Amino acid sequence: MRITQALLGEHGAIYPLLELIERTTASSDLGELKIRAGCLQSALGSHANLEDELLVPAIRGFLPPPPVSGDGAPVPTDHEVIDSGLSRVLSSLQLEEARQSLLDTVAETRKHFLKEETIIFQLTERELSRELQEQLGAEWARRRGVRLS
Numbered sequence: 001m002r003i004t005q006a007l008l009g010e011h012g013a014i015y016p017l018l019e020l021i022e023r024t025t026a027s028s029d030l031g032e033l034k035i036r037a038g039c040l041q042s043a044l045g046s047h048a049n050l051e052d053e054l055l056v057p058a059i060r061g062f063l064p065p066p067p068v069s070g071d072g073a074p075v076p077t078d079h080e081v082i083d084s085g086l087s088r089v090l091s092s093l094q095l096e097e098a099r100q101s102l103l104d105t106v107a108e109t110r111k112h113f114l115k116e117e118t119i120i121f122q123l124t125e126r127e128l129s130r131e132l133q134e135q136l137g138a139e140w141a142r143r144r145g146v147r148l149s
């Protein structure tokens with residue numbers, strides 16, 4: 001199994017959580033919003049770590065250089081933007097602010113997933129050897145505790 005197949009499967013498992021949040025945020029209280037934000041942060045955080053540790057080093061040479069802001073500081077990655085959006089929900093004291101931050105972060109996550117599915121994973125499959133893609137897939141399984149026959 002290739003690394004991209006594993007990561008696409010994770011996106012597939014996370015989409016229902018995004019849908020649940022979109023469907024229920026308007027009627028949720030602050031405590032419920034925080035529980036959902038915490039679940040999403042856990043699911044997305046481990047997914048993003050695997051991408052950053054397994055996939056990104058293998059394809060870095062095929063990606064444009066990371067953007068820098070006007071003062072030369074690195075621009076936060078999509079993964080960092082999403083994580084800080086969820087942290088904002090978890091630390092929020094105001095219901096409306098938490099609702100907006102959560103919905104904005106879910107929208108950001110959908111945009112990020114689409115970019116990976118239509119650009120990053122296709123680039124991976126085009127540029128990396130099949131053998132390397134399968135080695136990375138095996139390492140993904142080892143880290144997730146999934147048995148591959």
Ligand SMILES: [Fe+2]
Nearest residue numbers: 048051112116
């Ligand atoms: Fe990602």
Ligand SMILES: [Fe+2]
Nearest residue numbers: 007051113116
């Ligand atoms: Fe992803």
